[in-house]
Structures are given as C-alpha cells and as structure tokens.
Amino acid sequence: MLFEAICLLPWxxxxxxxxxxxxxISSDIADAMPAVTEVIELGPGSxxxxxxxxxxxxxxxxxVSAHLVDVSLDALAQAERTLARVPRxxxxxxxxxxxxxxxxATVSPRTGGRLVAFLGSxxxxxxxxxxxxxxAHIAGTLAPGDGMLLxxxxxxxxxxxxxxxxxxxxxxxxxxxxxxxRMNRELGADFALARFAHTAVWNATASRIEMHLTSxxxxxxxxxxxxxxxxxxxxxxxWTESSYKYKPDSVAALGAxxxxxxxxxxxxxxxxxxxxxxxxxx
Numbered sequence: 001m002l003f004e005a006i007c008l009l010p011w012x013x014x015x016x017x018x019x020x021x022x023x024x025i026s027s028d029i030a031d032a033m034p035a036v037t038e039v040i041e042l043g044p045g046s047x048x049x050x051x052x053x054x055x056x057x058x059x060x061x062x063x064v065s066a067h068l069v070d071v072s073l074d075a076l077a078q079a080e081r082t083l084a085r086v087p088r089x090x091x092x093x094x095x096x097x098x099x100x101x102x103x104x105a106t107v108s109p110r111t112g113g114r115l116v117a118f119l120g121s122x123x124x125x126x127x128x129x130x131x132x133x134x135x136a137h138i139a140g141t142l143a144p145g146d147g148m149l150l151x152x153x154x155x156x157x158x159x160x161x162x163x164x165x166x167x168x169x170x171x172x173x174x175x176x177x178x179x180x181x182r183m184n185r186e187l188g189a190d191f192a193l194a195r196f197a198h199t200a201v202w203n204a205t206a207s208r209i210e211m212h213l214t215s216x217x218x219x220x221x222x223x224x225x226x227x228x229x230x231x232x233x234x235x236x237x238x239w240t241e242s243s244y245k246y247k248p249d250s251v252a253a254l255g256a257x258x259x260x261x262x263x264x265x266x267x268x269x270x271x272x273x274x275x276x277x278x279x280x281x282x
Contacts, residue, residue: 002175009171011163014121017271018151022052025266029115029277030056032263033147037112040067040105040141041119042098047079049119051086053149063088069101070094099137106141114146121153121273123254124208124244131244135258144282148260152246154272158202165200165209165243173198176211179240187225195219199237208244212237251276 007015030036036057041050050066057064066089068079076093083091094101106114116138123131138148155161165172176198180191196213203210215232222229246254251274252262260278267274 002171002178005171006167006175009164009167009169011160011167012172013164013271014153014273017268017273018119018121018275019049019052021266021268021273021275022049025264025275026053027056028264029053029149030060030062032277033113033115035113035145036115036147037063038065038067038110038114039117040069040102040114041117042069042101042138043075043118043120043122044068044070044079045075045120047082050079050117051082053117054083054086054089058087058089061088063090065090065092067092067094067101067105069096069098069105071097098134102137102141110143114142115149116141116147117149119149119151119275121151121243123150123152124246125242127242127244131254132257135254135260139258139260139280142260142280144280146280147263148255148278148280150251150255150276150278152251152274152276153243154267154274155207155245155247156272158204161202161209161245162200165211166198170198172200172211176213176240180213183223183225187223189221189223189225191221192219196238206242206244207246207250208242210239211241211243212239214238246274248274 006012044050054064066083068076070076073095080091083089094104096104126134177193180193183189184191195216197216199212199214201210214237218234220229220231255278261281263277263279265274265276
C-alpha cells in the first residue's frame with residue numbers, strides 16, 4: 001500500500017506519465033505489431049497498464065493471450081480481475097520470478113507474434129550487469145518480428161530526482177523504514193525505526209538514486225531469524241535500494257546490447273519518462 005501511495009504523490013510522476021503515454025500510443029504499438037497474439041508482462045501490478053496496452057487489440061477483434069509474471073499472488077489476482085474487463089484477452093498467470101516466469105510463459109507452441117512488456121521503470125531496479133542479463137534473457141524468448149516494450153525513467157534535474165525519493169510528506173521514508181519493520185516482524189529483529197533516518201542520494205557517476213537508512217546513534221541490532229547481532233556506528237547506513245536512471249540513447253543501447261533494434265521511442269518531456277519499443281530482427 002505504501003508504494004501505491006508513493007505513485008500518487010505529485011513528486012513521483014512515473015506512473016501517471018507512463019499511463020498517459022500508454023493511452024496515447026497503444027494504437028501505434030498495435031499498428032506496429034499486427035501479428036501479436038501473445039503478450040507477456042513482467043510484474044503487472046494491478047494490470048491497469050496492460051489493460052490500456054491491450055485495448056486497441058481488443059477493439060480490432062484480435063484475440064490475445066496475456067501472460068502475467070509476478071512473485072506476488074495478490075498482484076496476479078488483482079491483474080486478472082482488471083484484465084477480465086478487456087474482451088478477447090485470455091489471462092494466464094505465472095507465479096514466479098521473471099526469468100522462471102518467462103520460461104513458463106514461452107513453453108507452449110506459439111500461434112503468432114509475441115510482445116514482452118517490462119513497464120514502470122522496473123529496469124531501474126537492476127544494476128547495469130543485471131539489466132543486460134535480463135534484457136538478453138528476454139531477447140532470447142523472441143523470434144524475428146517479435147517485440148519488447150520497455151518503460152524507463154530518465155535522468156532529470158537533481159532536486160526533482162531527490163524530491164521523488166524523499167518526498168516532503170515522508171511517504172517514501174515510511175516505505176524505506178518498512179524494510180526494518182518487516183525484519184522485526186518476520187525475523188524477530190529489534191530495530192528501533194526512529195533511530196534510522198531515511199536518506200536519498202543522487203550518484204551522478206553511476207546514474208542512480210541510492211536510498212539509505214542511516215543510524216542516528218551507535219547501536220547494536222539483533223536479528224535472531226538470521227542468527228546475527230549487527231553493530232552500527234552513528235552515521236553508518238544500510239543501503240536499501242538503487243534506482244538507475246537512463247538517457248534516451250542509453251535505453252536504446254540497452255536494447256542493442258541484447259540484440260534488439262529500436263523501433264519507436266516515446267518520451268513524456270515533463271516527467272522525463274520513456275517508453276521504448278524494440279523489435280527482434282531476423
């Protein structure tokens with residue numbers, strides 16, 4: 001629920017920008033990929049974005065199998081309910097991590113073209129080597145003429161980036177500290193949440209936002225479920241998350257390294273967010 005709240009904040013425009021782009025360009029994607037009968041989304045969330053992407057296919061009486069890959073059963077159930085409202089879409093859920101889910105989604109003989117969607121700037125959660133490995137894995141599931149739609153958040157002014165990950169209302173801070181709350185609940189840890197400050201840092205060299213939880217005092221924390229007692233110095237931090245940001249040409253290069261060709265790229269100039277359609281050439 002905290003992440004859903006973050007997506008509604010004015011300082012975090014990614015979801016709104018991507019949704020608006022999908023409404024505007026989904027017909028262009030259907031035009032560019034007329035043979036598609038199978039769409040695979042990695043991490044579908046509520047299914048709202050995929051429903052918007054598939055709407056033009058439904059309007060053209062094109063039947064599509066929608067494969068949903070997620071480690072969250074709740075997310076899969078919600079996405080199934082959302083996509084049930086889209087006609088001529090057959091939903092196939094896969095409760096698995098991305099790579100395993102891709103294998104499950106592609107094991108059956110295909111009847112037409114395939115489109116893999118990786119939206120929400122989830123690619124930003126992968127370091128460069130891992131992003132390349134995932135892109136190569138996705139490309140390996142595509143035949144000539146198949147496509148991939150990638151959502152990526154772009155580099156923007158530093159104050160804008162920092163506000164998105166350290167908002168004035170403290171919602172992102174609560175989201176970050178929730179990691180400690182989960183460790184307390186699931187591993188029996190004794191983190192005192194108030195003793196850890198949320199900080200967000202822009203690492204320009206690595207092109208990433210880093211989120212940290214910084215110990216306000218010298219302290220030790222027990223984590224019985226992991227058999228650990230962890231000492232912290234004052235000012236020492238737990239690096240909890242990285243979110244990599246791209247430039248339009250670096251998104252294109254990410255696809256090229258996986259053997260994919262850039263077909264179209266659409267950018268929301270206000271939010272600095274890109275949707276990029278790649279195609280697997282022969």
